[in-house]
Each structure stands twice: as structure tokens, then as C-alpha cells.
Amino acid sequence: xxxxxxxxxxxxxxxxxxxxxxxxxxxxxxxxxxxxxxxxxxxxxxxxxxxxxxxxxxxxxxxxxxxxxxxxxxxxxxxxxxxxxxxxxxxxxxxxxxxxxxxxxxxxxxxxxxxxxxxxxxxxxxxxxxxxxxxxxxxxxxxxxxxxxxxxxxxxxxxxxxxxxxxxxxxxxxxxxxxxxxxxxxxxxxxxxxxxxxxxxx
Numbered sequence: 001x002x003x004x005x006x007x008x009x010x011x012x013x014x015x016x017x018x019x020x021x022x023x024x025x026x027x028x029x030x031x032x033x034x035x036x037x038x039x040x041x042x043x044x045x046x047x048x049x050x051x052x053x054x055x056x057x058x059x060x061x062x063x064x065x066x067x068x069x070x071x072x073x074x075x076x077x078x079x080x081x082x083x084x085x086x087x088x089x090x091x092x093x094x095x096x097x098x099x100x101x102x103x104x105x106x107x108x109x110x111x112x113x114x115x116x117x118x119x120x121x122x123x124x125x126x127x128x129x130x131x132x133x134x135x136x137x138x139x140x141x142x143x144x145x146x147x148x149x150x151x152x153x154x155x156x157x158x159x160x161x162x163x164x165x166x167x168x169x170x171x172x173x174x175x176x177x178x179x180x181x182x183x184x185x186x187x188x189x190x191x192x193x194x195x196x197x198x199x200x201x202x
Contacts, residue, residue, distance in 0.1 A: 011038050013067075013079075015052035016123045016171070026077075028056065035070060035080035044077075051176035053122060054079060063087055066179045082176060083183045100185070101143040102127055104167070106135050107152070115167075117142070120186075124153065124170040132158050132165045140169065144188040149181035 014023035026040040036054070047069045054067045064086055067079040100120070104127060105112040115127040125140070136155045141148055153169035160166075171178075 009056040010058055012055040013038070013040075013047075013052055014055065014122070015048045021123065029076050035067070035078055037073065037076045037078055039075065040077055051082065051179045052079075053179075054081070056085065064183075066176070066183045068176055082180050083187075086183070086187050103141040103143075104129060104133060105139045105141070106133065107137050107139060109135075115140075118166065124156070124168065127167045127169065128161055128164055129167055130164045133167060137172070138169065142182070142185050144185045147181075147185045147188045149178065149185045151178055151182065 009028045011026045011028050012023055013026070014021060016022070024040055024042060024044050026038045029037040029039045031037065038054075051066055051068050054065050056063050056065075065081050066083045067081050070078040070080050072078070100117045102115040102117050103112050104115045113129055113131060113133075115129045118126040118128055120126075127140070133155065138153050138155060139150055140153050141150045143149075151171050152173040154172055155167060156170055157168040158165055171182075
């Protein structure tokens with residue numbers, strides 16, 4: 001568990017299911033044995049069983065972490081932080097997206113192709129590929145130096161683009177392990193300071 005200090009930050013919890021985003025506002029009410037205690041502005045009957053994102057602060061001071069809901073404690077919601085706080089790049093530092101190495105593979109296919117990352121968000125990403133992929137469900141491997149994440153995705157759009165095809169994808173697997181792996185890759189991407197990851201073998 002990643003520890004945090006007590007502070008009355010503005011807090012936003014958000015998560016995704018398919019192409020829908022869910023969020024709830026609140027504020028940090030202090031540390032707890034299981035993580036961070038949050039006072040929510042409204043009652044929420046359901047949270048994802050795997051993991052979600054916690055954003056603290058506002059504007060340019062907003063930071064993001066991956067968390068797991070430990071459960072209610074009286075009027076408070078307790079979340080366990082699974083990653084350190086990182087400054088939120090909104091669309092996760094679009095200017096650095098090209099530093100990621102990406103490989104696209106069909107779920108039941110032994111073939112793969114390299115891809116260039118155009119854009120990346122907490123819900124999905126856009127890739128530039130030479131050949132339009134067959135099928136609607138794919139696996140994308142993202143890599144930055146020695147970190148990698150393999151994510152199940154659904155194709156939402158394919159359109160011609162200069163040099164190939166632009167493929168837009170939504171993430172399907174939002175397990176805690178997947179979110180932590182993705183968060184680690186993105187953090188390493190920011191920390192490289194411009195060093196591109198080596199291409200992955202097909």
C-alpha cells in the first residue's frame with residue numbers, strides 16, 4: 001500500500017466501463033489504516049470491484065493515483081492507494097505519447113504489428129498502424145524502457161490516415177493489476193525525458 005499524508009484535498013474518484021465514464025466528488029478526510037479516508041459529496045451505491053482513479057487537487061496542481069476501494073467506514077469511503085501520486089497530464093502528456101512503444105495483436109492471433117501512439121487517455125488510446133486490424137477485440141502492449149503493460153481493448157473506430165490507418169481503442173480490462181501496470185508505464189514515459197523505448201519483438 002502506498003501511504004499518504006492527511007490533508008483536506010478536493011478529491012475526484014473516476015472509473016470507466018466500456019465507453020462510459022463515472023465520477024464522484026468529495027474531499028480527503030485523513031489517513032486510515034487501509035489508505036485514504038474520503039468524505040463524498042453524494043451517496044454512491046456501486047464502485048468497481050477492481051480499481052479506479054483518485055484525483056486530488058485542482059487545475060495545474062491536480063495529481064492522480066490508482067486505488068482500490070477498501071469499503072465504507074461510517075460516513076467515509078476508504079480507498080487503498082496502489083501507486084504513488086503523479087501529476088495529472090489530463091490526456092497523459094500527449095506530447096510524449098510518441099515515446100511509447102506499442103504492439104497490436106489480435107486476441108486469438110499469433111501475428112502482430114508495431115504501432116505509433118497518437119494519443120492516450122485514462123479510457124483508451126489512438127494508434128497509427130500500417131494495416132487496419134481485423135476484428136473488434138485486440139491486445140495492445142505499451143512499453144517505456146523496462147516497463148510494459150498488456151491491455152485488452154475494443155476497436156471503436158478505424159479511419160485512413162497519412163501513412164496508414166488510425167485506430168481508436170477503448171480499454172476493456174480495468175483490473176487493479178492492469179491499471180497499476182499502465183500507470184507505471186506512463187510514469188516511466190514521463191521520466192525518460194525524451195528517450196524512446198526500444199521496439200518490442202513481434
